[in-house]
Amino acid sequence: MTPAAIPGIVHDLFAHMPMVQRLSLAAIGVGALLLMVLERVIPYNKGQKFLREGFFDDFAMYTIAQNYVLSIVIFSIIIARVDTIGGFSRLQLIAHWPLAVQVAFFVVTHDLYIYWMHRWQHRNKYMWRLHEAHHSPTSVDWLSGSRSHLMEILINQTVEFAPIVLLGASPAVIPIKGAISAVWGMYIHANLNVRTGRLQWIINGPEMHRWHHAKGKGMGANFSTKLAIWDWMFGTAYLPIGQRAGNYGVRTWFPVHYFAQTLYAFRPFHRRASTGSVAPVDGALRPADPAGGDL
Ligand SMILES: [Zn+2]
Numbered sequence: 496m497t498p499a500a501i502p503g504i505v506h507d508l509f510a511h512m513p514m515v516q517r518l519s520l521a522a523i524g525v526g527a528l529l530l531m532v533l534e535r536v537i538p539y540n541k542g543q544k545f546l547r548e549g550f551f552d553d554f555a556m557y558t559i560a561q562n563y564v565l566s567i568v569i570f571s572i573i574i575a576r577v578d579t580i581g582g583f584s585r586l587q588l589i590a591h592w593p594l595a596v597q598v599a600f601f602v603v604t605h606d607l608y609i610y611w612m613h614r615w616q617h618r619n620k621y622m623w624r625l626h627e628a629h630h631s632p633t634s635v636d637w638l639s640g641s642r643s644h645l646m647e648i649l650i651n652q653t654v655e656f657a658p659i660v661l662l663g664a665s666p667a668v669i670p671i672k673g674a675i676s677a678v679w680g681m682y683i684h685a686n687l688n689v690r691t692g693r694l695q696w697i698i699n700g701p702e703m704h705r706w707h708h709a710k711g712k713g714m715g716a717n718f719s720t721k722l723a724i725w726d727w728m729f730g731t732a733y734l735p736i737g738q739r740a741g742n743y744g745v746r747t748w749f750p751v752h753y754f755a756q757t758l759y760a761f762r763p764f765h766r767r768a769s770t771g772s773v774a775p776v777d778g779a780l781r782p783a784d785p786a787g788g789d790l
């Protein structure tokens with residue numbers, strides 16, 4: 496393939512794409528551009544660079560390559576196999592629901608699942624291994640949220656998209672839900688100094704999620720992704736007045752490139768010589784500290 500052939504390949508790709516998929520991709524692109532511009536205009540942490548450490552890996556490896564491969568594994572292998580065996584989608588259980596109701600149903604139910612899954616990842620040392628890559632960026636911005644271990648994405652996106660297919664939802668729900676997740680994910684990580692007031696009780700945003708990426712009390716709180724209401728409801732909200740989050744990342748050493756970051760999740764657990772127990776994991780909640788110790 497020559498570089499001159501790339502525009503033709505891109506054109507063919509889009510030409511065969513349903514309109515709803517094109518619109519969803521356009522929404523993600525426009526959302527990303529808007530956040531990039533707003534980060535320059537109203538930054539939360541001043542002085543954060545656009546091309547910061549890990550930019551290439553977050554963009555090319557996590558956002559493009561990993562997502563591309565995992566979408567094939569999740570849709571064409573796992574979900575397709577389950578549906579072939581069970582024949583669930585043929586029942587068309589929710590096909591008669593209006594499209595907006597289908598989308599709202601999957602956004603809310605998956606978001607509640609993600610809240611508890613995320614909380615568990617901060618409590619359990621094995622689950623933390625799949626989540627620490629997401630906490631490793633030392634600059635939190637529109638792109639850094641894409642840094643998630645492939646096993647974490649494999650589990651969460653299978654849980655996100657399998658019910659949509661298996662319950663017989665409209666095929667349009669997948670790209671719409673995908674765009675909502677992508678844009679909302681970029682927004683909560685964006686380096687934006689937004690003050691949403693009481694809206695932050697319901698809609699999650701950078702105000703709370705940046706605290707979750709800071710080394711300190713916030714890392715043991717603010718587990719919500721899209722709807723902050725879960726944190727307020729279940730007692731894990733952390734939003735100190737008049738202070739600003741900073742000092743992001745994990746406390747222990749973490750590799751800087753994609754393949755090393757991916758493999759690092761499978762390193763052996765370090766045992767304490769005296770007790771034989773496993774040493775506490777950076778960023779993980781201790782059992783006696785369910786809702787946010789000083790981590
Ligand atoms: Zn987390």
Ligand SMILES: [Zn+2]
Pocket residue numbers: 629640684704708
């Ligand atoms: Zn995050």
